[in-house]
Amino acid sequence: MSTEYEPVIGLEIHVQLATRTKMFCGCALSFGEPPNTRTCPVCLGLPGSLPVANAQAIHHGLMIGMALGSELAQRSIFHRKNYFYPDLPKGYQISQYDEPLCLGGRLGDVRLTRVHLEEDAAKLVHVGASGRLHASDASIVDFNRGGTPLAEIVTEPDLRDATEAAEWLRLLRATLRRLGVSDVNMEEGSLRCDANISIRPVGTTGLGTKTELKNMNSFRFIERGIRAEVARQERILREGGEIAQETLHFDPRTEAITSLRSKEEAHDYRYFPEPDLTPVAITEAMLDRARAALPELPLARAERFEREHGLSADSARLLAFRTELGDFYEQALGEDGSRRAEPQPLANWVANELVARLGADVDPADSKVAPQALARLVALVSAKEVTQGGARQVLDALVAQGGAPDAIVAAQGLGAVGGADELDPIVAAALEANPDVAEKLRGGDMKPIGVIVGHVMRETKGRADGGEITRLVRAQLGL
Numbered sequence: 304m305s306t307e308y309e310p311v312i313g314l315e316i317h318v319q320l321a322t323r324t325k326m327f328c329g330c331a332l333s334f335g336e337p338p339n340t341r342t343c344p345v346c347l348g349l350p351g352s353l354p355v356a357n358a359q360a361i362h363h364g365l366m367i368g369m370a371l372g373s374e375l376a377q378r379s380i381f382h383r384k385n386y387f388y389p390d391l392p393k394g395y396q397i398s399q400y401d402e403p404l405c406l407g408g409r410l411g412d413v414r415l416t417r418v419h420l421e422e423d424a425a426k427l428v429h430v431g432a433s434g435r436l437h438a439s440d441a442s443i444v445d446f447n448r449g450g451t452p453l454a455e456i457v458t459e460p461d462l463r464d465a466t467e468a469a470e471w472l473r474l475l476r477a478t479l480r481r482l483g484v485s486d487v488n489m490e491e492g493s494l495r496c497d498a499n500i501s502i503r504p505v506g507t508t509g510l511g512t513k514t515e516l517k518n519m520n521s522f523r524f525i526e527r528g529i530r531a532e533v534a535r536q537e538r539i540l541r542e543g544g545e546i547a548q549e550t551l552h553f554d555p556r557t558e559a560i561t562s563l564r565s566k567e568e569a570h571d572y573r574y575f576p577e578p579d580l581t582p583v584a585i586t587e588a589m590l591d592r593a594r595a596a597l598p599e600l601p602l603a604r605a606e607r608f609e610r611e612h613g614l615s616a617d618s619a620r621l622l623a624f625r626t627e628l629g630d631f632y633e634q635a636l637g638e639d640g641s642r643r644a645e646p647q648p649l650a651n652w653v654a655n656e657l658v659a660r661l662g663a664d665v666d667p668a669d670s671k672v673a674p675q676a677l678a679r680l681v682a683l684v685s686a687k688e689v690t691q692g693g694a695r696q697v698l699d700a701l702v703a704q705g706g707a708p709d710a711i712v713a714a715q716g717l718g719a720v721g722g723a724d725e726l727d728p729i730v731a732a733a734l735e736a737n738p739d740v741a742e743k744l745r746g747g748d749m750k751p752i753g754v755i756v757g758h759v760m761r762e763t764k765g766r767a768d769g770g771e772i773t774r775l776v777r778a779q780l781g782l
Contacts, residue, residue, distance in 0.1 A: 368405030
C-alpha cells in the first residue's frame, strides 16, 4: 500500500506599513516614481549616515501585535542581518532577531510565532538590450523601495492544505486593512507571502524537510504554488528520493518550480545587534495609543453579524472580511438601530447583486447607490411591491444614475402586479392557452408549471410574483 502524505504549511508574510517615510530615514514612500528619486545617504547605506527608527512604524507594529493577541515586548532591539545581494546597498538588512516587537499570538486557528519590524530591500529590474522586460541582458537596481518599513508576520506550521492557507491569508489581509496599518495591495507588493512547505505520512506528528516558496503575490498563485510544491515533494519521496532544504520559485505561467538557492539558517546571517540604534523601550503611553486605535476586527465583526443580525456564517464573513462592504451594509441597515430592511436579504443584495454590478474591487461608497436607497429597494422586494426581476432593473438604474427606488419604480412602471383580482384572469388565460400543461398539472405533474409562470411573467412584463402565480394556479386547478 502506498503511503498517504499530508502537507504541513507555515507562512511568512511581509507587510508594507502605511507610514509617510521609510523605516530608518526621512525619504518619502512612493510607488511608481522614477527610479532612484526617493533616496538619501541613510537608505543608500553611505558611510557616516545614521539610521533613526520610524516611530509610526513601531506604533503600527504594536497595533498588529495587539490585534493578533501577541505578547508585546517591553524592550525590543534591531539587528543586522548580514548577507550580500545586489539590491541590498549596505550588505546587511536592519531587522529584528531574538528580541522582536511581538511574540506569539493567534488569528483564527493558526498560531503565530512572531511579528517583527525590518526594512525592505531595493528592487532589481531585469532588462534586455531593447529596454524591454524579458530574458535579461542586464540588471539595474531601483533603490526607491529600499528602506521601506515592513512588518514580518511568521506563523507556526498549522496549515494543512493550499486552500486553507489562501483563506487564512485573506483573513489576515482583511484584519490588517481594518487596522489601517497597510493598504495590503498585493499587486503593488504591499503584501507578499512566502510559504514553508513539508509533507509527512498521514497520522504522524514529525516534521519533514521543508522548502520555501518565495514572494507569491496573489491568493491564486499561493494556492497553485503550494499545490505544485506538495505534488513535487510527494513525487520525489515516492520515487525513493530525498527532499532538499532549499528556497524555490514558482512560475505561475508554466507552474514550474525552480531552485533559487539552498535554504539559509539563522546562523548563516550572522545576526548581531545594530550598533547605530538604541533599544526600543515600549512605554505605557505607546501601548495606550495603540490600544485606542484598534477598531472592531473582522472575526469579531463576523461573529456580531451572526449573533445580532442573524446572518448566515458565509454572509457574515464576506461582509466582515471586506470592510467596505460591511460598512455599506451597516449604513443601509441603520447603524442607529432603526432597521430599514431585513438583515439577511439586505446582506444578499449587497454581496451579490450590488457587487456584481460594481465589480469586486469597487467600494460601494464610491458608487451612485446610496445605502438608504438599497435598503429601501430590499424593503420593497420584501413587501412584494416589486418583484426580484423588477428590483434588479431598479438597481441597474441606481448604479447608473442614483436616485430613489420608489421614483424609479413609478417612472418605469415596475411596481408588482399583485392580488388575485389582477392576476386571476391572467393566470386563467395562461392555463387556457396551454391546455396540455394544465392537464399535466391536474394529474399531479408540477414540472411544467414554469410554462404557466413564464406566460404570466410575459403578460405582466416581469412584475408578477412567481410564488403568487403558483398559488393561483393551484387554486384554479383545485390542487
